[in-house]
Amino acid sequence: MNGKNLEISRGIDWVLVWLYGLIAVVGIMSIFAATYHNEDVVSGFLSMKTDYSRQTLFLLIGIVLATFILLTDSKFFTATANLLYFFGIILLLLVFPFHTRVKGTESIIRFGNFQLQPAELCKIFVNLALAKYLSQVDTDFKKLRSQLIAAGLVLLPAILSIMQSETGLALVYFSFFLVMYREGLPSIVLVVGFSLAALVIATLLLDPNLLAILLTAIAIITILLLRRQLKRKKEILVLIISIWAICVGIQRFAVPFFFSKVLKPYQVQRIYATVGRDFPVDPTTMSEEDIRKIEDKKRATSYNVKQSKIAIGSGGFSGKGLLKGTQTRYDFVPEQRTDFIFCTIGEGFGFLGSALLLLLYLGLLFRIIWVAERQRSTFSRCYAYGVASVIFFHVFINMGMTVGLVPVIGIPLPLMSYGGTALLTFTILLFILIRLDADRQMVLR
Amino acid sequence: MFNQSRQTVIQFIVLSAVIILLVRLFILQVLSPQYKIQAMDNAVARTTIYPDRGIIFDRNDKPVLENTVTHDLMIMPTQLKGVDTLGLCRILGIDTLAFRDRLVSSILKNGRYRPSVFEASLPVEKFVKLQESIYRFEPGFFLQDRPIRSYPYKVAAHLLGYIGEVDSSILKRTNFYYQMGDYAGLTGLERFYEPILMGQRGVKYQLKDNKNRLVGSYENGKFDTAATAGRSLRTYLDVGIQQLAEKFMANKLGAVVAIEPKTGGIIAMASGPTYDPNLLTGSERKRNFSWLLTDTARPLYNRAIKGQYPPGSTVKPSQALIGLDEGVITPASGIGCNGAYYGCNRAIKCTEHWSGHAASLRLAIAWSCNSFFSNTYRLAVDNPKYSNVREGYAAWRHYMNSFGLGVRLGVDLPSEDKGNVSDTSFYNKLYKGSWNSCTNVSLGIGQGEITATPLQMANLMCIIANKGYYYVPHFVKSIDGKSTIDTALNAYKLRHEVTHISDTMYQVVQMGMQDVVEKGTAKPAYVAGINIAGKTGTAENYGIINGKREKLQDHSWFVCFAPREDPKIAIAVVVENAGFGATWAGPIASLLVEKYLRDTLSAERLKEVDRIASKEIILPVVKQKRMRLDSLRRIRLALEMGDSSVLQNAPPPAPERPKLDINVQKDRYGNPVIVPMPEPEPDSQNRKVKDTTLKSAARLPNDERKKS
Secondary structure: OHHHHHHHHOOOOHHHHHHHHHHHHHHHHHHHHHHOOOOOHHHHHHHOOOHHHHHHHHHHHHHHHHHHHHHOOHHHHHHHHHHHHHHHHHHHHHHHHHOEEEOOEEEEEEEOOEEEOHHHHHHHHHHHHHHHHHHOOOOOOOOHHHHHHHHHHHHHHHHHHHHOOOHHHHHHHHOHHHHHHHOOOOHHHHHHHHHHHHHHHHHHHOOHHHHHHHHHHHHHHHHHHOHHHHHHOHHHHHHHHHHHHHHHHHHHHHHHHHHHHHOOHHHHHHHHHHOOOOOOOOOOOOOHHHHHHHHHHHHHHHHHHHHHHHHHHHOOOOOOOOOOOHHHHOOOOOOOOOOOOHHHHHHHHHHHHHHHHHHHHHHHHHHHHHHHHOOOOHHHHHHHHHHHHHHHHHHHHHHHHHOOOOOOOOOOOOOOOOOHHHHHHHHHHHHHHHHHHHOOOOOOO | OOOHHHHHHHHHHHHHHHHHHHHHHHHHHOOOOHHHHHHHHHHEEEEEEOOOOOOEEOOOOOEEEEEEEEEEEEEOHHHOOOOOHHHHHHHHOOOHHHHHHHHHHHHHHHOOOOOEEEEOOOOHHHHHHHHHHHHHOOOOEEEEEEEEEEOOOOOOHHHHOOEEEOOHHHHHHOOOOOOOOOEEEOOHHHHHOHHHHHOEOEEEEEEEOOOOOEEEEHHHHOOOEOOEOOOOEEEOOOHHHHHHHHHHHOOEOEEEEEEEOOOOEEEEEEEEOOOOHHHHOOOOHHHHHHHHHHOOOOOOOOHHHHOOEOOHHHHHHHHHHHHHHHOOOOOOOOOOOOOEEOOOOOOEEOOOOOOOOOOOHHHHHHOOOHHHHHHHHHHHHOOOOOOOHHHHHHHHHHHHHHOOOOOOOOOOOOOOOOOEEOOHHHHHHHOOOOOOOOOOHHHHHOOOOEEEOHHHHHHHHHHHHHOOEEEOOEOEEEEOOOOOOOOOOHHHHOEEEOOOOOHHHHHHHHHHHHHHHHOOOOHHHOEOOEOOEEEEEEEEEEEEEOOEEEEEEEEEEEEEEEOOOOOOEEEEEEEOOOOOOOOOHHHHHHHHHHHHHHOOOOHHHHHHHHHHHHOOEOOHHHHHHHHHHHHHHHHHHHHHOOOOHHHHOOOOOOOOOOOOOOOOHHHHHHOOOOOOOOOOOOOOOOOOOOOOOOOOOOOOOOHHHHHO
16 A cells, blocks of 8 residues: 555646646535625635535545545446446435435435435446446347346436436436447437437427428428439438438327427426516416426526626626626625536636636636546446546536526536535546546556 | 548537637627626616795895705616504504505606605604614615705795706606706706706616615716715895785785886796695695696786786876877876766776866876777877877887786796787777777777786886886895806896887876876875876776676776885786775875885784785686685595585684695685686696686776777
């Protein structure tokens, strides 16, 4: 162990560490800017009563944790990946009987002062397990069976998260499909995935009948264009017709069914709010309470996004300066220390600051991908892509939400949003990668 | 290990997502200035700071009008939790139902997050109680000061005017300089000098949080502007004279105007009936205003500049001047009059019968001989130097206009009326082109198609006193802190030379007017030791009562200036339907002259003041209407207060009426009203009082003339 201690810094990718530290410090500064109320700064940081002091503490804990991870043998992660996954699933299941009710979520277990959100933590375990599975010698990812198993690994915690009213966290798990894509998942899956998303959005935007007519028109035009080939290959016709049928089916039946039976009204409302349409309230099928809830939520959601856009938009090109943001300092933006922390940057430092932060994240992501590609072991590479995918999804969805591009999905901005679990989760995710990368010459299975 | 291109695809996806976000950020932050504005709206409260309005002083630097403070109880609907509403209701004397009503209406008006007025202008007892216990109701309720006007001498309501909330027409007219809820001068001097009196408003920018709570100044007050207090006005007004004049007119219909001839400065201007201007400030403002507005006697109406009366014999001095200047009479001219003028195939009666009362110009003026001035008028109009009667009449009318009759003088009050001196085309039309000097001979004695405002008659006195010039009558002598940009007073510095009439002619007329008081028709106006030059007027007028045109009791006129040798004051007094000029108007004018020139009145004269002041002169028909209206109002008030017994039983005890006058409030409360119903004021404030029974007789062409 002593020998290893000396070598702890050997092979570590310091660029990643620096990027990590930089973003985390910017995060604490933003939380400071958002929650500082003219108290003494030093005692504010020491008191542990302010949000920024707690976030600092979490960062310190994260650094300790990171040190421990760097001291751990890389083989530990491959060896325990499956075990950890089961541990994570059990934690997720434990939430159902033991969860505490906090702000509309059912995903948090509380021990005294300490709150744990297994759905958040589980990302690490899923990432490890997925990497483990994909790197096994007997896994042939070209086979459908393997692909289904991989998808199952990822979707199980997603489903559990949805059942805990954490749609946002559940969606994060879909980002692992990028890893699978890297490992050979047919492009068609991503294409179909994107097309499906496009179809759903079109369903929300367009009148159902109009969309059906459009789909039919596209099908007919395709048939007309391909009529020569059709004569030779009847299957294409069948394919086109079945695609058409599936599309219309999704549009006319699947989406409405999904919206009315699977999703909660407030989630549907958020999705509608994102595409800029009002949720069609149907008094005949909905209870009065539901309608009231939807109306409340509608107001709250549009208020959040509106205030967030005002805060960011008012920052202008170069921003108002630290602690000068009127919108973020006087609580106009709800949830601004957590999900809407980006507003502080947007208002205080304007387009320059926002772009700089975005470039920091871009650098982090590209560095991770670069690191991933230099791994000799599949496990490390898959794991690295997993980290990149999760961070990418978080950053894009979170920032997109604050500027009104994507629905208000409550997921944090990696390393910046206030919250211990999220910060520690990303710390662990990243430092396991750094640990694995330090041993990149080793082939891990 | 395989498929390097997939790495590129993933990098491409990441990169394009970042680019999308960057573009979006660029659009939001650099290309959308509206977010900056919205952020300002969100977080910066713009508070207008209202400066103190300027004060109006009289000629002795006594404030005719001052600023005081009234207290409003404000409500902040979001912060009502835990407030002892029952306790508050007890102090305010309202029930919880009324409380909820007010709460709801204030939320509807200003929203939950903004304070609204819960009770305006708290009466003193309530304010004292609340001040002691307001801590119990904070922060849901708080007290706020609001500056209002107060009138220490309780006079000059008509000329000072009042301030009130701006309406949409003012907003538009001022290009939205004002905001909804601002106060501005609506009538009188308050309106005319509004830009000077209001001062410069300041603006204070303060940061507020998401609950609309103020959290500090914005950018350390970099953008704040300070309020500049309104500038005060120094006027020619004499509060003592004004008080006396209003005392006379309180229970009469009519007007008094007193002007300093050498400057055109108005010493006093009273319109009867008057009211205490303090009625239109404070908590009872609304009720008092509607009460005054619907009063049959129209106390809100400023008869001094808007009452258009037939001037009667008070025009005779000016006729003499026209005759002299045209050369158709000389100071020695005289005619024999036996009580009527027969020159036009009908008798124009004269009050004097004894021969020799029109033996010379002086005598004719002193005894107000109708025959003499009918004749003079005809001579002037038929003057052979004009080719026909139309030209002669046009020349006559030109004289009258240059005397300030039939034209707007331009006093510094809004909505002055110009009276009437008809032009030739009017007669051409009315008589289809065939008329002569006999047709409108009555103009020579101030009857017929001629009306004048008391202000015009007082100005005419100034012209005669000054022997041919005048300054446009005005109130304001100077503006405090006057700067060169102020043009408001420039118009009043202009000396208007009236005609080329020579001083000797004025001298003759002045002597005649002195005779009027010393030995002629206006002996009751004589004051030992003061040479008053005056002229009585007893103006016939007609009203339509119950659908019939009836001759009403004559208006009593008196115009004068004094001392004759060095005129310091010129006065016009008209008392509606009061009979002979010498009976009421004359003594009123003489008392005012004496008070102004000597500053005090002897005990004997004070008795005379009381005698005149206590005399109520209001047409019976007006009184009746006023009484009927008042009892209706009493019943309505009682019903509003939930007392239905009035319908079955005797009328309930009269509610406290606004105190209009110290001496005669009972009578006044009976109901005052006016006879010549002048044209409705263009002033939006004064809705037309529906009163079809009385109409201005002055506007109707004389019956006699129609026959001829």
